[in-house]
Amino acid sequence: MPTTLPATLIERPAPSAAPRPDTAPRRRTRVFALPEARWAAAATVLFLIALPLQLTGAPAWAWGPLYALAYATGGWEPAWAGLRALRARTLDVDLLMVVAALGAAAVGQVVDGALLIVIFATSGALEALATARTADSVRGLLDLAPAGATRLLDDGREESVPTERLAVGDTVLVRPGERIGADGRVLDGASEVDQATITGEPLPVAKEPGDEVFAGTLNGTGALRVKVERDASDSVIARIVAMVEEASGTKAPTQLFIEKVEQRYSIGMVIATLAVFAVPLAFGAAFTGSLLRAMTFMIVASPCAVVLATMPPLLSAIANAGRHGVLVKSAVVMERIGQVDGVALDKTGTLTEGTPRVTDLRPLTGSGLTEDELLALAAAAEHPSEHPLARAIVDAARSRGLALATAGDFSSAPGIGVTATVAGRAVAVGAPARLQGGTSRPEAEGDAGDAVSARAAAIAAELESGGRTAVLVEADGVPVGVLGIADRLRPDAAATVTALASLTGTAPMLLTGDNPRAAARLAAEVGITDVRAGLLPQDKVTAVQEQERAGRKVLVVGDGVNDAPALAAAHTGIAMGRAGSDLALETADAVIVRDELATVPAVVALSRRARSFVTQNLVIASVFISVLVVWDLVATLPLPLGVLGHEGSTVIVGLNGLRLLREAAWTRARAEG
Numbered sequence: 001m002p003t004t005l006p007a008t009l010i011e012r013p014a015p016s017a018a019p020r021p022d023t024a025p026r027r028r029t030r031v032f033a034l035p036e037a038r039w040a041a042a043a044t045v046l047f048l049i050a051l052p053l054q055l056t057g058a059p060a061w062a063w064g065p066l067y068a069l070a071y072a073t074g075g076w077e078p079a080w081a082g083l084r085a086l087r088a089r090t091l092d093v094d095l096l097m098v099v100a101a102l103g104a105a106a107v108g109q110v111v112d113g114a115l116l117i118v119i120f121a122t123s124g125a126l127e128a129l130a131t132a133r134t135a136d137s138v139r140g141l142l143d144l145a146p147a148g149a150t151r152l153l154d155d156g157r158e159e160s161v162p163t164e165r166l167a168v169g170d171t172v173l174v175r176p177g178e179r180i181g182a183d184g185r186v187l188d189g190a191s192e193v194d195q196a197t198i199t200g201e202p203l204p205v206a207k208e209p210g211d212e213v214f215a216g217t218l219n220g221t222g223a224l225r226v227k228v229e230r231d232a233s234d235s236v237i238a239r240i241v242a243m244v245e246e247a248s249g250t251k252a253p254t255q256l257f258i259e260k261v262e263q264r265y266s267i268g269m270v271i272a273t274l275a276v277f278a279v280p281l282a283f284g285a286a287f288t289g290s291l292l293r294a295m296t297f298m299i300v301a302s303p304c305a306v307v308l309a310t311m312p313p314l315l316s317a318i319a320n321a322g323r324h325g326v327l328v329k330s331a332v333v334m335e336r337i338g339q340v341d342g343v344a345l346d347k348t349g350t351l352t353e354g355t356p357r358v359t360d361l362r363p364l365t366g367s368g369l370t371e372d373e374l375l376a377l378a379a380a381a382e383h384p385s386e387h388p389l390a391r392a393i394v395d396a397a398r399s400r401g402l403a404l405a406t407a408g409d410f411s412s413a414p415g416i417g418v419t420a421t422v423a424g425r426a427v428a429v430g431a432p433a434r435l436q437g438g439t440s441r442p443e444a445e446g447d448a449g450d451a452v453s454a455r456a457a458a459i460a461a462e463l464e465s466g467g468r469t470a471v472l473v474e475a476d477g478v479p480v481g482v483l484g485i486a487d488r489l490r491p492d493a494a495a496t497v498t499a500l501a502s503l504t505g506t507a508p509m510l511l512t513g514d515n516p517r518a519a520a521r522l523a524a525e526v527g528i529t530d531v532r533a534g535l536l537p538q539d540k541v542t543a544v545q546e547q548e549r550a551g552r553k554v555l556v557v558g559d560g561v562n563d564a565p566a567l568a569a570a571h572t573g574i575a576m577g578r579a580g581s582d583l584a585l586e587t588a589d590a591v592i593v594r595d596e597l598a599t600v601p602a603v604v605a606l607s608r609r610a611r612s613f614v615t616q617n618l619v620i621a622s623v624f625i626s627v628l629v630v631w632d633l634v635a636t637l638p639l640p641l642g643v644l645g646h647e648g649s650t651v652i653v654g655l656n657g658l659r660l661l662r663e664a665a666w667t668r669a670r671a672e673g
Helices: 035-055 060-087 093-106 110-144 236-248 253-282 287-300 311-323 331-337 347-351 371-382 388-399 432-438 443-465 493-504 516-526 537-549 561-569 582-587 599-634 639-661 663-672
Strands: 148-152 158-162 171-174 184-188 191-194 205-207 224-228 326-328 342-345 357-363 407-413 417-422 425-430 469-475 478-486 509-511 530-532 554-558 572-576 590-592
Touching: 035 060, 035 110, 060 093, 060 110, 093 110, 093 253, 093 287, 110 639, 253 287, 287 599, 287 639, 311 326, 311 331, 311 599, 311 639, 311 663, 326 331, 326 599, 331 572, 331 599, 342 347, 342 493, 342 537, 347 388, 347 509, 347 516, 347 554, 357 371, 357 388, 357 443, 371 388, 371 407, 371 417, 371 425, 371 469, 371 478, 388 469, 388 478, 432 443, 432 469, 443 469, 443 478, 443 516, 493 516, 493 599, 509 516, 509 537, 516 530, 530 537, 537 554, 537 561, 554 561, 554 599, 561 572, 561 582, 590 599, 599 639, 599 663, 639 663
Parallel strands: 342 509, 342 554, 509 530, 554 572, 572 590
Antiparallel strands: 148 158, 148 171, 171 224, 184 224, 191 205, 326 590, 357 478, 407 417, 417 425, 425 469, 469 478
């Protein structure tokens, strides 16, 4: 019985040199495209032809070969898989089903055995179809991205190119009604873009110059010129598909435990079957009746439904989350997210929008620098950095049209700042307390140097008391100015904090490298009382480990390089993917590719629903097995009824798990979160 998404069902389509229509419908696996369905259909047709012939008194040579063919077409695949498993020294329950059918035929119950094969093959076909439909939901994302795009050349000409040939920095023209071919940013034009396939937003979103757009989203009535910012392989759609494909190949701890127990259970079941057959014989029971009872016992006691209880809910939840821009990297992660009972949130880029702005330029008296010169010096040193504050400084310099010198000897210390050589000067930019605390002043500096440092500290304190983040700029070991930077709080931050507190039963805590006053001010706005500020990366890890040692399973949400150690140390880590650093994205267990913090509680709620579905499935499977086994042992359970009950429970369990594929499952998770 399939329990994971087969790679062949989610392979990427071959590149095409010519654009395909943007309106191409999402592919959906047809029933008879599956070999399991074709074999099951053949076995069913043969059985339905043979049965009337037998009942109407036709000679055995007319219906006997038809039954034999039904056995062969419906049973050869599980029999072959079971034999391969035996060669690997494992016992496959599918093989036991075939053995039971052959045992029934051996004692003259040809019809019952053939019915077992038909129902078993049909059940396998339904499971394969359900698994394929799960794969379709992932594979359908690939169909959203157009195969071709219109690239604008430097001389103004247009050329049609496959989207996989688009490179970062290219400019593409998106006409009204076309799908956008790459992740990028609008250079000019205005339109409304339907991006529900990526972000889940029900209404089109207005796009203007500077706004981000995603590959596969549908342009409205306006024309847009878009600058490509991500390679095709790194687009949101590609990352969703790649991570969900990777997740489909993993198994959750519950599933691994079930499969480990299954082998011992199957061996015990075979021994019990032999006892059910031999004990009545020893007391004078009829051979045929004892064998049929034993074959029925083998069928109803098989743990097919138990084996299938875990993965369909988890994989369905992964696929559903992927459709809404949340990349859960494995079934293990999907199971773990629902276990969290504590949350730690980063500040910049997580609770805030991650697009801070330079609000103050304060060159120090005696530095000889103007505001523009101070900004240009800091921006040149920060230019190679990917930190949000660094980008804010560089963007501020560019908006003023300042020329930036090339920085050499660049190095970055997460939580402290950066150092670089700019125009022959050793420049350091970073947190005032960290830089001043770790900088050795020239001895000749004396009292004057102390006065400069004191003035820098006073300016930093003034900015921080106003809720800004202070950034100190030093040149050759001497403070030359202080920058004030402010970030905007996400509009959904307060609601997210409330939802996470409700889900986990514990108020989230704030972990940030920012100054305590700015952190406390933001925490008060969103309702967080546990604030840990001024933290280095290792301090964040320590805070998480303290919670873990206290018995909590902590979920860390962050986006920067300095968050990566905490993401790795936590029970589960989620990275904000749009502006997140590569290290954070690689370290995190799940990635939110859209800029919506409210998705975090939704994923937690979805994971908990998946875990509850696993529990439901295990209960359903256990009840069916228990009732059928007891019925067979204390009374006479007809073989066809036993087959129907066993296979019916397997199908019910599989379909129950696939309910999490529906859009309603995500809507309910959003409401609960």
